[in-house]
Structure formats: C-alpha cells, structure tokens
Amino acid sequence: MISGLDFSDIMVTIRSHMLTPFVEENLVSAAGGSISHQVSFSYFNAFNSLLNNMELVRKIYSTLAGTRKDIEVTKEEFSQNAIRYGQVTPLEIDILYQLADLYNATGRLTLADIERIAPLAEGALPYNLAELQRQQSHGLGRSVWLQVAESAYRFTLGSVAGAVGATAVYPIDLVKTRMQNQRGTGSVVGELMYKNSFDCFKKVLRYEGFFGLYRGLIPQLIGVAPEKAIKLTVNDFVRDKFTRRDGSIPLFAEILAGGCAGGSQVIFTNPLEIVKIRLQVAGEITTGPRVSALNVLQDLGLFGLYKGAKACFLRDIPFSAIYFPVYAHCKLLLADENGRVGGLNLLAAGAMAGVPAASLVTPADVIKTRLQVAARAGQTTYSGVIDCFRKILREEGPSAFWKGTAARVFRSSPQFGVTLVTYELLQRWFYVDFGGLKPSGSEPTPKSRIADLPPANPDHIGGYRLATATFAGIENKFGLYLPKFKSPSGPVVQAQPVAAAQ
Numbered sequence: 001m002i003s004g005l006d007f008s009d010i011m012v013t014i015r016s017h018m019l020t021p022f023v024e025e026n027l028v029s030a031a032g033g034s035i036s037h038q039v040s041f042s043y044f045n046a047f048n049s050l051l052n053n054m055e056l057v058r059k060i061y062s063t064l065a066g067t068r069k070d071i072e073v074t075k076e077e078f079s080q081n082a083i084r085y086g087q088v089t090p091l092e093i094d095i096l097y098q099l100a101d102l103y104n105a106t107g108r109l110t111l112a113d114i115e116r117i118a119p120l121a122e123g124a125l126p127y128n129l130a131e132l133q134r135q136q137s138h139g140l141g142r143s144v145w146l147q148v149a150e151s152a153y154r155f156t157l158g159s160v161a162g163a164v165g166a167t168a169v170y171p172i173d174l175v176k177t178r179m180q181n182q183r184g185t186g187s188v189v190g191e192l193m194y195k196n197s198f199d200c201f202k203k204v205l206r207y208e209g210f211f212g213l214y215r216g217l218i219p220q221l222i223g224v225a226p227e228k229a230i231k232l233t234v235n236d237f238v239r240d241k242f243t244r245r246d247g248s249i250p251l252f253a254e255i256l257a258g259g260c261a262g263g264s265q266v267i268f269t270n271p272l273e274i275v276k277i278r279l280q281v282a283g284e285i286t287t288g289p290r291v292s293a294l295n296v297l298q299d300l301g302l303f304g305l306y307k308g309a310k311a312c313f314l315r316d317i318p319f320s321a322i323y324f325p326v327y328a329h330c331k332l333l334l335a336d337e338n339g340r341v342g343g344l345n346l347l348a349a350g351a352m353a354g355v356p357a358a359s360l361v362t363p364a365d366v367i368k369t370r371l372q373v374a375a376r377a378g379q380t381t382y383s384g385v386i387d388c389f390r391k392i393l394r395e396e397g398p399s400a401f402w403k404g405t406a407a408r409v410f411r412s413s414p415q416f417g418v419t420l421v422t423y424e425l426l427q428r429w430f431y432v433d434f435g436g437l438k439p440s441g442s443e444p445t446p447k448s449r450i451a452d453l454p455p456a457n458p459d460h461i462g463g464y465r466l467a468t469a470t471f472a473g474i475e476n477k478f479g480l481y482l483p484k485f486k487s488p489s490g491p492v493v494q495a496q497p498v499a500a501a502q
Contacts, residue, residue, distance in 0.1 A: 004031030007039040011047075018051045018119040026102045030095070046091040053088055054118035057096060060085065061114060072108035150434035154236075155229040157426045162228030163221050165419030169411045170220065171213035175200045176407035177277055181373050197407045216279030219272055226268045228419065235261035235324050254325035262320030263313060270312045271305035277373055310385045311368035319361045323416065327353035343421055350420040354413030362408055363401035366392070 008027035011019060019027075030047075031037040050057075060081050065071035075097050082088045100113035166173075175197050182194060194200035204212050235257045242253030275296045297305075330349035335341045341349070367388045380395065382388035392400050 001038040001040055004028040004037035004039065007031045007044065010044075015048065015051070018048075020117060020119060022103065022116045023051075023099065026099065029102055030099055042091070043095075046089060047095055049089070050092040050095050051119050053092065054114065056085060056087055058111075058114050058118065060088070061109065061111060065111065069111040072106065072110055074108055078109060146434055150432075151233060153432055153434070154233055157423055157430070158229040158232045159224070159226075161419045161423035161426060162224035164422045165228075165415045165417075166220055166224045167217065168418045169415040170217050171201070172407055172411035173415075174204065174213055174215065176404040176411055177369060178204075179404040179407055181277075181369055182403070197404070216276040219275045219279070222272070227265045227272070228423075230268065231261045231265045231320065232423065234264045235320070249328075251325065254328060255321045258324035259317045259321040261324065262316040262318070265320075266309060266312045266316055269316065270309045273312065273368070274300065274305060277369060311364055311371055311388075314385070315361045315364035315368055318364070319357045319412075322360060323353050323357035326356060327416075327420065343425055346421040346424055347417045350417030351413045354416045355409055357416075358409045358412035359405055362403075362405045365408060366401050366403055 005028060008031065011027055012024065016024070023030075028037065031039050060078065061073060064073050064077060064081055075093060078097075079090065079093055082093060096117070097107070097109060099117050100109050101107065103113065103116060178200050179194060179197055194203065201213075208215070238257035238260050239249055239254065242257070243249050278296050327349055330352050331341050331346070334345040334349055367385055370388050370392065371382055371385070380391055382391060
C-alpha cells in the first residue's frame with residue numbers, strides 16, 4: 001500500500017496527459033476509495049484502466065440514456081449494462097462513481113460527469129499544450145471586430161483602474177506639485193510657505209479643508225481613462241509583437257514597449273496635467289477670483305494646453321521604459337511555485353517598480369511643472385526646456401531638480417501599484433476570452449514534470465528521459481526495493497531489505 005500523496009505524485013508525473021483538471025485536483029481525495037486513502041496496486045491498475053476505458057464508459061451510458069444528456073444513471077443500472085461488454089470491472093465502476101460524487105454527491109452518473117473525468121479524445125493535445133498553442137496563435141485568424149472588442153474591453157478596465165489609482169493618491173500628488181512649484185529665489189516675498197512635504201500637507205488641510213486636498217481631481221479623472229487605456233494597450237501590443245514562442249520577451253523589447261507606451265500617452269496627459277497643476281496651485285492664493293478648469297481652458301487655448309510637452313516626453317518615456325520591465329520582472333520574482341501571482345504580490349510588484357521609475361525622472365517632472373504653472377508677479381519665467389534647466393540650475397542649484405522626489409515616489413509608487421493590481425484583478429474577475437493572451441500570473445504555468453527529474457544521459461535523450469519519468473521512485477513504492485544508483489561513476493547504494501521478508 002502507498003499513501004494518497006504518493007499516488008498523486010505518480011499519476012501527475014507519468015500519466016498527466018490522461019488527467020483532466022478535475023481529476024488531477026481530486027487525486028488525493030479519490031485515492032484508495034476509503035477514508036485512509038491508502039492505495040493498493042490493484043486500485044492503481046483499476047484507476048488507470050478506467051481512464052483508458054472512458055470511451056467505453058461513454059458508450060455504456062449512451063445505451064442507457066439514448067440521445068438525452070441529462071439522464072442520471074445509478075450504479076446498479078450501469079453495472080448490469082456493463083456486463084455485456086466485459087471490459088469494465090466492478091472496481092473501475094466503483095472508482096467512476098466515487099469520482100462523480102466528488103463533484104456532486106448524488107450517487108448517480110450523468111454525461112457531464114463523464115466529460116469531467118474522461119481524458120482527451122484521440123488525437124487531441126494535452127490541456128496545457130492546447131492552451132499554450134492557443135495563446136501562441138494569438139491574433140491569427142481573429143476578426144477585426146473581435147480585436148476591436150478586446151481593445152474596448154481593455155480600455156474600460158484600464159479606465160476604472162486608472163480612476164481608482166489616481167483617487168487613492170491624489171492628495172500626495174497635490175503636495176508634490178506645490179513643493180515643486182515653490183521657488184527659492186527670484187520670487188515674491190514670503191513665497192517659501194512650506195518647510196517640507198508634511199508641512200505642506202498640514203497647511204492645505206488647515207486652510208483649505210479636506211476637499212482642498214482633492215482640488216483639480218475632476219479633470220484628472222477625465223483624463224485618466226484614455227491615458228491608462230492607451231499606455232496599457234500600447235505596452236501590451238508592442239510586447240506581444242516581440243514575444244517569443246516560449247513566452248519570453250527580450251529586455252530591449254520590454255524597454256521599447258514601455259517607452260512607446262509613455263510617449264503615446266502624452267497626447268492626453270499634457271493638457272490634463274497643465275489644467276490639474278494650475279488648479280492645484282490656485283489654492284495658494286486666497287485673494288482674487290476663483291479659478292476653475294473652464295477658466296484655465298479659456299486662458300490657454302488649444303495650443304497652450306501643450307505647453308511643456310517636451311518636458312512631458314522627457315518624463316513619461318523614461319518613466320514607462322523603466323516601470324513596465326521592472327514590474328514584469330517583479331511579478332516573476334513574487335509568483336508562487338505554480339506561477340500564480342496573488343493580489344498582494346501584484347500590489348507589491350507595482351509599488352516596487354514605481355520607486356526607481358518615479359525617482360529617476362524627477363528632474364524632468366520639475367521642469368515640466370515650472371513650464372506649465374502660470375508665473376506670478378516677481379517670479380522667474382521660462383521660455384522652454386533648456387532655458388528652464390539653465391535658470392533653475394543658476395538660481396537654485398542642482399538640488400532644486402530633486403524637489404518633491406519623496407512626494408513623487410510616495411505618489412507614483414502606490415498609484416501605479418493600485419492601478420495595476422486593480423487592472424489585473426478586473427481582468428481575472430471579469431475575464432472574457434477574445435482568443436488572445438491571458439494575463440500573466442492569473443493561472444498556473446504548465447508543469448514541465450520530466451524536466452524536473454534528475455538529469456538524464458544526453459546520449460539517450462528520448463528513451464532514457466521517458467524511462468526516468470516512468471520509473472521515478474519505483475525503488476521504494478509498492479513494496480519493491482531495487483538497487484538505487486547515485487550516478488554512473490558513483491558508488492552503488494543498496495536499499496535495505498523489506499521488513500516483510502523477515
């Protein structure tokens with residue numbers, strides 16, 4: 001007798017091509033057909049024989065049910081009809097009904113139960129290989145309308161995820177903007193109203209109230225939908241083009257995909273950024289008319305909305321080129337042994353990737369903020385990216401380029417973490433199969449079981465590898481104790497004789 005776990009290991013190792021997902025998940029539960037879950041050699045043979053005879057089982061069922069698929073057949077009815085064929089033993093029938101009851105304990109067999117247990121039809125690929133082949137043929141033969149529907153689906157999920165992420169960290173973004181806009185010299189008296197980011201947060205909350213922390217949120221949310229949708233779509237599109245047959249992507253392709261995603265979003269982000277920033281700093285002036293998004297649009301005009309676009313490119317392209325590759329590799333590192341990535345690990349991967357991406361592009365973000373904020377009386381004005389860089393360096397020193405770095409990291413890191421974990425979880429919860437690639441980490445990776453066994457002799461790749469998988473562990477299973485060899489050149493290790501021989 002062997003344990004249910006040993007039985008499961010043997011079946012998964014050498015008979016995986018005969019196991020449906022349902023049977024593989026319930027091997028230990030079905031083992032032995034008793035509470036002890038001890039498996040005898042006869043049970044092992046009967047279990048494998050049943051899997052081989054499932055086509056005959058389907059035929060026996062059809063003789064009882066006819067063309068109907070919802071007929072429930074009792075064990076007695078099935079056993080009496082099976083006598084005519086003689087190839088299905090009573091033990092196999094017991095195992096069949098035991099497996100059926102693991103899904104729905106009625107004591108009866110339906111066609112759905114047979115389909116759930118029956119291995120692949122003749123000539124079909126194993127489940128993991130069929131899924132891999134389906135994903136590798138991503139995009140081939142799909143209609144244009146199906147691809148448009150998939151893009152709309154991703155657009156919707158990206159919009160929701162972006163709105164959730166932006167709202168979660170918007171107060172930090174407001175503090176970051178005000179700290180970066182604070183001038184050291186060439187400014188009006190009393191301009192240095194904030195000592196640090198925490199001081200800025202306290203003063204906004206004290207003088208402008210809780211909703212002052214969300215000043216300018218509405219235009220930000222309006223723009224988050226197309227921004228996140230385009231960024232995620234372009235990144236996925238370029239990654240798909242460079243994906244190899246084994247599912248891997250070259251590092252340069254990951255960086256290129258991220259850079260393209262960052263560049264494509266500027267057409268939407270720049271107008272929204274300039275409106276958002278001007279609304280965020282408007283709260284610093286308590287006198288004068290109230291500033292609204294409509295006022296900003298009227299003052300700037302169409303071309304004014306793209307003021308600072310060069311700096312936006314300088315910030316967004318490097319940011320995405322760093323962020324998306326780091327995020328993809330963090331997901332791989334945080335995946336469990338089956339290749340799944342849980343919600344908390346997705347959040348951690350997104351947050352970790354945001355730290356280097358957000359901090360390294362802060363100088364470009366400072367320049368973009370200075371160009372987009374309307375200069376007040378006495379403040380330095382800038383004519384372009386180069387002019388802004390020179391004046392900041394001359395008047396405030398190199399450290400001015402890193403103003404608000406902490407606030408930017410604390411804003412971007414959790415924002416992208418929340419955005420991407422929301423996006424990926426929405427894809428899992430509301431999954432629609434458009435014939436494309438499934439989100440990585442949402443399902444266990446296909447197991448390469450033979451490759452995990454001890455290394456085989458390279459001169460006998462085919463037969464030796466198959467033999468290794470077939471006989472792995474047989475020296476201590478079913479009461480057999482055979483000589484065990486460590487290596488061809490190593491000493492022979494003789495197993496101890498079985499106690500039954502005493």
